[in-house]
Amino acid sequence: MLSVGTTWLLFIVYMFLLVVFGIYMWWRDRNIGARNFYTAGNQINWFVLCMTYIAALMSTWVFFAGPGGYYRGGFGYWMSELSYMPLFPVLTYFVMNKVWLLNTQRHYTTPADIYDDRFRSPLLRLILAIIFFCVSLPYAAAIYNACGIAAHVASGGKVSQSAVVLFVGLTALLFVPFGGVKSVAWAATVQGWIFMGALWLIGLSALYYGYEGSLSAAFANVWQNSNSWFSYPGPEKWVPYSARFGYPIACAIGWTIMLPDVFIRAGYFGKDMAAQRKLMMFQPVLQFIVWTGTCFIGFIAIALVPGLSGSDTELVIPYLIEKVIAVHGLGFAALLMGIFVWGVLAKGLSAATSHLLVAGSIISEDILNQLLKLNVSPKVHVLLARLAVFTLGVAAMWLAMNPPPLIWTLIMFAIALVMPIFPVLVAALYWRRATKPAAIIASVAGTIGVLLTYEYGYGDAWYGVFGMAISAILMIVVSLITKETDKEVLDEFYGALEKAESAYYAE
Secondary structure (H helix, E strand, O other), X not given: OOOHHHHHHHHHHHHHHHHHHHHHHHHHOOOOOHHXXXXXXXXXXXXXXXXXXXXHHHHHHHOOHHHHHHHHHOXXXXXXXXXXXXXXXXXXXXXXXXXXXXXXHHXXXXXXXXXXXXXXXXXXXXXXXXXXXXXXXXXXXXXXXXXXXXXXXXXXXXXXXXHHHHHHHHHHHHHHHHHHHHHHHHHHHHHXXXXXXXXXXXXXXXXXXXXXOXXXXXXXXXXXXXXXXXXXXXXXXXXXXXXXXXXXXXXXXXXXXXXXXXXXXXXXXXXXXXXXXXXXXXXXXXXXXXXXXXXXXXXXXXXXXXXXXXXXHHHHHHHHHHHHHHHHOHHHHHHHHHHHXXXXXXXXXXXXXXXXXXXXXXXXXXXXXXXXXXXXXXXXXXXXXXXHHHHHHHHHHHXXXXXXXXXXXXXXHXXXXXXXXXXXXXXXXXXXXXXXXXXXXXXXHHHHHHHHHHHOOOHHHHOOHHHHHHHXXXXXXXXXXXXXXXXXXXXXXXXXXXXXXXXXXXX
């Protein structure tokens, strides 16, 4: 569809603008400390907070697996997506807002900081650092791989996927270590509008050229020729009752709360309580807009290009552009393909850079600073932070150029892997009787439970639900049979929470 030169030009222009912005942010905030480099130190206003949050959430799912998932899963899959969205304000109010309140007093940097602050356990910090790191790296690699696929498909196979992965990865490494989290957040705000606009423009254009804009005509076609799309459990019967429960729970907890990059956004970024409240209110709305857009494309695709299966369904957007829109207007189709490429870049890089920053913070803060007690000046500390991000970016590029066959499944596996950490967090915030041994045992046993769930074939339906249940039970039982935490530690932790609540809940 696109020439080699046009495809590369799209990538070069986009990445050039991104790097220039990162250098500008570095120059403006060149004396920031490591905490501000990683978390912005509670300085992100509500609008940027909401947009960087939705951009970090969407990953490569928006332009690849999302429409393909709705193509295969049908209307019931969309309903399962919607079912978890009302949980977000509840979980944010009762859990992440308390994390935010504590952060205003305790000044956390990594996701593991709050756990270590409550339980005072270097071993727990190490366990959580390993889990969060293992989640972040595959995400970044999958996103780089998606950018390569987008270029390869958009150019009709003329552009090397590996070459694009290398180019995007190296350019992102120039952007992230320079600007830190502020540049990522502001760039994600702009990129969020790019990918949401691209998503709906492509879907509506396919409807216009395929059915002259008639949604009822598309509906009638699907009802007549592919009516299983409206049935339960969907065209490929992969939304059974277990998945209707396991998947929404996994999304509500693992995806929108416990993934490390969204965890620090919901808990460490917000400028004030008003920003936290607007995050609670607007995120379900933004998620509805994005998920409905991906569902709409899947619906139009099943109407216009039925019969796709397997990995082909993840390419429904370029299929629609090439097989439907290009027939009526080659120039407009080329424009849409360019928008598709920029949309993938916008979406992918918003999430990839976020995960690289978190993974870098785990190495520099959790491992080098907290566990190994590396005593260096603040300037050297920030340099080490940037080097950590750079090293991890290189590792993500290598993984993206040599992807495992299940790299897309690996994303959902990563979501499941962090779910057992949630009961430990809730206990830390609400239960003074929760103990350090319980937190360690619950975290390890729950993670093992997730691994066993996948080993015995239940992971694709239940995800991390069983592991989270194991963690919750052990957190309670082991806490009751082990020695209570020192009163001084508890008074310090909960005293900071009470102080913040008295200050901010009066707003």
